Amino acid sequence: MLLTHSYWPDQSPPQRRWSSFVREFQAAGWRVDVVTPVSHFPNGKRTERRADAGYPWGHQRGEHGERIRRVPYLRHAQTRVGRFIDNLYTAVLSVPAAMMQRRPEVVVVTAPSLPILAAGHVVAKIFRVPLVVEMRDAWPDLARDARLVQGQVKSLAEKAVEFVQNKANLVVTVTEGFAKTLLERGVAEVATVPNGLDLRSVPLLPAPVVDKEQLDVLYLGNHGESQRLELMVQAAAKVGSRMHLHMVGYGVARPGLIQLAREIGAPVTFHPPVKREAVLEAYKLADSCIVSLRDDWKSFETTIPSKTYEVLAVGRHVTALVRGEAARIISDSDAGDVVPSTVEAIAQLWNDLADDRSRLDVGSRGRDWVEDHAEIRASAKHYMELIDELLARSSGDR
Numbered sequence: 001m002l003l004t005h006s007y008w009p010d011q012s013p014p015q016r017r018w019s020s021f022v023r024e025f026q027a028a029g030w031r032v033d034v035v036t037p038v039s040h041f042p043n044g045k046r047t048e049r050r051a052d053a054g055y056p057w058g059h060q061r062g063e064h065g066e067r068i069r070r071v072p073y074l075r076h077a078q079t080r081v082g083r084f085i086d087n088l089y090t091a092v093l094s095v096p097a098a099m100m101q102r103r104p105e106v107v108v109v110t111a112p113s114l115p116i117l118a119a120g121h122v123v124a125k126i127f128r129v130p131l132v133v134e135m136r137d138a139w140p141d142l143a144r145d146a147r148l149v150q151g152q153v154k155s156l157a158e159k160a161v162e163f164v165q166n167k168a169n170l171v172v173t174v175t176e177g178f179a180k181t182l183l184e185r186g187v188a189e190v191a192t193v194p195n196g197l198d199l200r201s202v203p204l205l206p207a208p209v210v211d212k213e214q215l216d217v218l219y220l221g222n223h224g225e226s227q228r229l230e231l232m233v234q235a236a237a238k239v240g241s242r243m244h245l246h247m248v249g250y251g252v253a254r255p256g257l258i259q260l261a262r263e264i265g266a267p268v269t270f271h272p273p274v275k276r277e278a279v280l281e282a283y284k285l286a287d288s289c290i291v292s293l294r295d296d297w298k299s300f301e302t303t304i305p306s307k308t309y310e311v312l313a314v315g316r317h318v319t320a321l322v323r324g325e326a327a328r329i330i331s332d333s334d335a336g337d338v339v340p341s342t343v344e345a346i347a348q349l350w351n352d353l354a355d356d357r358s359r360l361d362v363g364s365r366g367r368d369w370v371e372d373h374a375e376i377r378a379s380a381k382h383y384m385e386l387i388d389e390l391l392a393r394s395s396g397d398r
Helices: 013-027 080-099 114-127 141-146 151-167 176-184 230-242 254-264 276-285 298-302 308-314 324-333 343-355 365-373 376-397
Strands: 033-037 059-061 067-071 107-110 131-135 170-173 190-192 215-222 243-250 268-271 288-292 317-321 336-338
Touching (some): 013 107, 013 376, 067 080, 107 114, 114 131, 114 151, 131 151, 131 376, 170 376, 176 190, 176 298, 176 324, 215 230, 230 243, 230 288, 243 254, 243 276, 254 268, 276 308, 288 308, 308 317, 308 324, 308 365
Parallel strands (some): 033 067, 107 131, 131 170, 170 190, 215 243, 215 288, 288 317, 317 336
Antiparallel strands (some): 059 067
16 A cells, blocks of 8 residues: 555656556556545646546546545645645545555555655554655755754654654665665664666657757756755856756746846746656757756755656756765766856856757766666566565564
C-alpha cells in the first residue's frame, strides 16, 4: 500500500517517481493499492477531467492496474499555509481510506508532505505490517533551512518527523548523502533508491543548431524559494538581447519573478505548466536547461533536483547551480557547467555559450550517465529487493 499526497494524473515529482515504480511492481506480479487525494496539483483545485481526477472516497483503476482510493481535499491558494492545511486534511482522511482497502503486506509512505508520514505510521500500526518511510527531500533539515516552522512548533515538527523515521522498519532516501546523515543520527535501517528515468519514454534530441544568433535557455519546474530564480532573471537582463530565458511552471515565487523581469527589462517569457508532449517541445527549442537549488541551505548538499535526470537524458546542456551530489552528477556526466550562484557567474556562462555554441553539443554523455546510474527499471528492481528483504526479516521476527 502506497500513501502519497500526489499521484496520477498529477504531473509532479512523486507522481513521476511512483507511477514508474508502480508500473514495474505490477509487471512483476505485485498488487499495489494507492491512497491519495483527488487530483488537485499544482493549483490547489481540480484541474483534470473528473473521471481521471477521481471522486472523494471513490475507487478507480490506475494506468498500470493499481487500485486507487481517493480522499477529499481542500481547495487552497499556492501558499505555505494553504498547502500545509490541505496536506494535513488529506493525511487525516487517508487513514480511514486505507481501511477501505485490502490488508497490505507492507505500507510505503512518501514525503515531502509531512502529515502523510504520520498517517503512514498509523496505518501500518493498525494493519500490523512493516512501514517504509520514503524521504525524497532532506526533512527535517530542509524545514530548518527554509524556516518553515518557528519556535516550539519547529521543535515539535522536527521531533514528529524524527519519531516516524525512527519507528519505520526501513527509511528510503533518494541520495546517498542524506542516507549517511540519517545513519549518523541513529536511524537503524536506511537504504538509497535514487530517482530515475525510463529511457524508453524519453528520446535523445538532436543537438542545438550551431548557426543561431540567440541563446535560448529553459527553466522548467517549480518557481519557489528553493531555486533562487531571481538570479536567473537578473543574469538574463545582464546578458541582454543575445539570449532569451523561458520560465515554464508555477510556484509561490512566480508573481514576484514576473514583476522583477518587467522592472529590469529582462528578456524572459513566462509559460504555464506543460505536460508530456509539450515538455519535449520545450526541450527541443532550448539550448541549455537550468537545474538550480539555492546554495545557502545546507540540506541541499544532499538533494538532487528531480528534473536533473530528464535534462541529461534528452541531451541538453545543463546550466547547473547546485552543490554536493547534484554538482557531482553534472561533473561526472560532462554534460554541462556547474557555476556559482551569482548573477555575474551565470551571465558569464551564458555569454560564453553564446560566443561558442559548440559547447552546447553534449552528445549522449548525459543520457549514458543516466543509463548507467539512474535507469528507473533498475531502481524499481532494487526497491522490490529491499521490500522482499524487509518482509523476510519481519516474518523471521514473528
